Structures are given as C-alpha cells and as structure tokens.
Amino acid sequence: MNNSINNRKTVLITGASSGIGESFAKVFAEKGFDTLLIARRKERLEKLAQELTAAHGNVNLTLALDLNETDAIQKVASFLKKRRLHVDALVNNAGYALPKPFMVGSWDEHKAMINLLITVPTALCHLVAEGMKEHGQGWIINVSSIAAFAPEFPGSLYNAAKSYVLHMTEALDLELRPFNINCMSLCPGLTSSEFHETMGVKEFLSYIPKWRWMESDIVAKEGYEGVMRGEHLLINGKVNRALVNAFKFMPNKIKYLMGKKQIIL
Ligand SMILES: NC(=O)c1ccc[n+]([C@@H]2O[C@H](COP(=O)([O-])OP(=O)(O)OC[C@H]3O[C@@H](n4cnc5c(N)ncnc54)[C@H](OP(=O)(O)O)[C@@H]3O)[C@@H](O)[C@H]2O)c1
Known part of the structure; x- marks a missing residue:
C-alpha cells in the first residue's frame, strides 16, 4: 500500500491496544485517517482494526510489537518501507509507570520504562x-502527563520521564513548525484506562472521586483537536489545568514537602 499515491493520510499510534491509544485510533479513523496500530497484544489490535474498518471504511494496519525490543524501531521502519507507507501523523502514546521505588526496582525494570517513555518516542519522531518535511505537513502528539509538573513521588522516575517528553516535544516543535509540522505534548491527568490496573494501584486510588477522572475518549478527542489547531501543549480538562498552574507557581520547597509526604493531587 502506498498512501502517497492514493492521497490518504495515515496515523501511526503506539499503545493502541487499550486506553488513550485505542481512543486516539477511533478519533483519527473517524476523521478519515488510515491507521497503523502498534502494541504487544495482537488480538486486541486486530479486533480494533476490524471494528474501525467496519465503522469507517478506512485502512487499519496492525503491528504487534514490544517496543522495548532492541530492534523495535528498525522493525517499525522496515514495516513502513515494505509497504511504502508515509506517516502523516504520529501519536507516541505507549507507556506505563513502574510501581517500584528506585532501589526496589531492578536496573532492567527502570531501563525498560525509560526506554519506552523516552527513547522510543524520540526515535519514532x-x-x-523527514518524510513529513518532504510532504510539507505533519502532526506529532507525544503523550506526556500532568505528572511532568507535579511533585516527585519518592524513587519514581515516571515524572522525570514525562517531563523529558514535554521538553523534547517543545524543542522539536520549534525546529519543525517552519516545515508545517505541529508537535504537541498532551498532558492528561487521571484517566480511566488500564494504566492504574497495570501499575497495581487501582484499588488504592478508589478513594479519588469520580469527577477527578476523565474518559480516554475525551482525552484523545481534545488531543486531536489541539494538534490540528496548532497547539504545542495541551493539558486535558479544567481541573488538571488548575492543578498544573498551581504546581507551576508553587515554591519548590512546598513541592518537595508534598513529595516527602507522598501527597497525590
Ligand atoms: N491513565 C492515566 O491516568 C494517564 C495519565 C497521564 C498520562 N498517561 C499516559 O497515557 C499513555 C497511555 O496510557 P493509558 O492510560 O491509555 O494506559 P493503558 O490503557 O495501560 O495503555 C498503555 C498502552 O501502552 C502499550 N504498551 C505498554 N508497554 C508496551 C511495550 N513494551 N510495547 C508496546 N506497547 C506497549 C499497551 O499495550 P500492550 O500491553 O498491548 O503492549 C497499551 O496499549 C501513557 O503514556 C501514560 O503514561 C496516562
């Protein structure tokens, strides 16, 4: 399939087998994009691809891949090359938070999370x-988090990794915007997905009221609309925007104390 010839637009979405990534697949398909869906769980991807094709008549390809494999990026590159597929939009979304403090987690565990949250999205960008530059158009959404602004959690590298995503995205946006490529960090707050289940903290967080949680479909819809209108940073929802503002203006001493007392807002 060569989408440059038939003039169709394609979005590559990582972590498309659940949560925010799956919601992004639905939004982009609804808007007429073809999709390339990447994650490890093949059946989930294939089921989603079939549903999208049935609903929208677009082309939905799947690539079941562990993005932490050492040659994962080469595998994506050869998948694209073999099909002469041009990526018009990229959503770097795959991610998880390692629920272990620094010295409890093994180095391999930390390395894997850092790789998935930092190296993989940067490499995919x-x-x-280059292809986007040649086509004179492109959209990149890198999923960060309001955690990028929040107090640290003892021994967790997640906030630091999401902060990297924020800075990396802004740097790329400054370089690529003149070529009509919009790069945007998306910063969701608490979002209903499999994220907290994977972390093993779903029960623990059940005390947080419903109004604090956003639906992944809304997070993705806001993300799509944000990048299309040229935002370079989008924080989902009023409550999350208020929290981020509070974190920005909070003296570091207070943030540090909140981290020490493990206060989650
Ligand atoms: N949920 C929240 O409250 C929240 C808040 C802020 C930011 N975020 C961010 O939003 C993004 C999406 O998370 P989510 O909430 O939608 O969680 P989720 O439902 O757990 O989705 C995570 C996705 O990442 C994929 N993934 C994980 N490890 C992978 C690997 N090694 N290779 C390929 N794919 C991998 C998973 O697919 P497979 O298991 O099939 O591989 C899944 O599709 C993450 O970057 C997360 O940090 C989430």
Missing part, C-alpha cells in the same frame, strides 16, 4: 519527521 526522528524516523517520521
């Missing part, structure tokens, strides 16, 4: 940006 690098992989597709």
Whole structure:
C-alpha cells in the first residue's frame, strides 16, 4: 500500500491496544485517517482494526510489537518501507509507570520504562519527521502527563520521564513548525484506562472521586483537536489545568514537602 499515491493520510499510534491509544485510533479513523496500530497484544489490535474498518471504511494496519525490543524501531521502519507507507501523523502514546521505588526496582525494570517513555518516542519522531518535511505537513502528539509538573513521588522516575517528553516535544516543535509540522505534548491527568490496573494501584486510588477522572475518549478527542489547531501543549480538562498552574507557581520547597509526604493531587 502506498498512501502517497492514493492521497490518504495515515496515523501511526503506539499503545493502541487499550486506553488513550485505542481512543486516539477511533478519533483519527473517524476523521478519515488510515491507521497503523502498534502494541504487544495482537488480538486486541486486530479486533480494533476490524471494528474501525467496519465503522469507517478506512485502512487499519496492525503491528504487534514490544517496543522495548532492541530492534523495535528498525522493525517499525522496515514495516513502513515494505509497504511504502508515509506517516502523516504520529501519536507516541505507549507507556506505563513502574510501581517500584528506585532501589526496589531492578536496573532492567527502570531501563525498560525509560526506554519506552523516552527513547522510543524520540526515535519514532526522528524516523517520521523527514518524510513529513518532504510532504510539507505533519502532526506529532507525544503523550506526556500532568505528572511532568507535579511533585516527585519518592524513587519514581515516571515524572522525570514525562517531563523529558514535554521538553523534547517543545524543542522539536520549534525546529519543525517552519516545515508545517505541529508537535504537541498532551498532558492528561487521571484517566480511566488500564494504566492504574497495570501499575497495581487501582484499588488504592478508589478513594479519588469520580469527577477527578476523565474518559480516554475525551482525552484523545481534545488531543486531536489541539494538534490540528496548532497547539504545542495541551493539558486535558479544567481541573488538571488548575492543578498544573498551581504546581507551576508553587515554591519548590512546598513541592518537595508534598513529595516527602507522598501527597497525590
Ligand atoms: N491513565 C492515566 O491516568 C494517564 C495519565 C497521564 C498520562 N498517561 C499516559 O497515557 C499513555 C497511555 O496510557 P493509558 O492510560 O491509555 O494506559 P493503558 O490503557 O495501560 O495503555 C498503555 C498502552 O501502552 C502499550 N504498551 C505498554 N508497554 C508496551 C511495550 N513494551 N510495547 C508496546 N506497547 C506497549 C499497551 O499495550 P500492550 O500491553 O498491548 O503492549 C497499551 O496499549 C501513557 O503514556 C501514560 O503514561 C496516562
């Protein structure tokens, strides 16, 4: 399939087998994009691809891949090359938070999370940006989090990794915007998905009221609309925007104390 010839637009979405990534697949398909869906769980991806094709008549390809494999980016590159597929939009969404403090987690566990949250999205941006430049258009959404602004959690590298995503995205946006490529960080707050289940903290967080949680479909819809209108940073929802503002203006001493007392807002 060569989408440059038939003039169709394709979005590559990582972590499309559940939560925010699955919601992004639905939004982009609804807007007429073809999709390339990447995650490890093949059956989930294939089921989603079939549903999208049935609903929208677009082309939905799947690539079941562990993005932490050492040659994962090469595998994505050869998948694209083999099909002469141009990526018009990229959503770097795959991620998880390791629920272990620094010295409790093994180095391999930390390394894997850092790789998935930092190296993989950066490498995928690098992989597709040249093609976007040649086409004179492109959209990149890198999923960060309001955690990028929040107090640290003892021994967790997640906030630092999401902060990297924020800075990396802004740097790329400054370079690529003149070529009509919009790069945007998306910062959701608490979102209903499999994220907290994977972390093993779903029960623990059940005390948080419903109004604090957003639906992944809304997070993705806001993300799509944000990048299309040229935002470079989008924080989902009023409550999350208020929290981020509070974190921005909070003296570091207070943030540090909140981290020490493990206060989650
Ligand atoms: N939920 C929240 O409250 C929240 C808040 C802020 C930011 N975020 C961010 O939003 C993004 C999406 O998370 P979510 O909430 O939608 O969680 P989720 O439902 O757990 O989705 C995570 C996705 O990442 C994929 N993934 C994980 N490890 C992978 C690997 N090694 N290779 C390929 N794919 C992998 C998973 O697919 P497979 O298991 O099939 O591989 C799944 O599709 C993450 O970057 C997360 O940090 C979430």
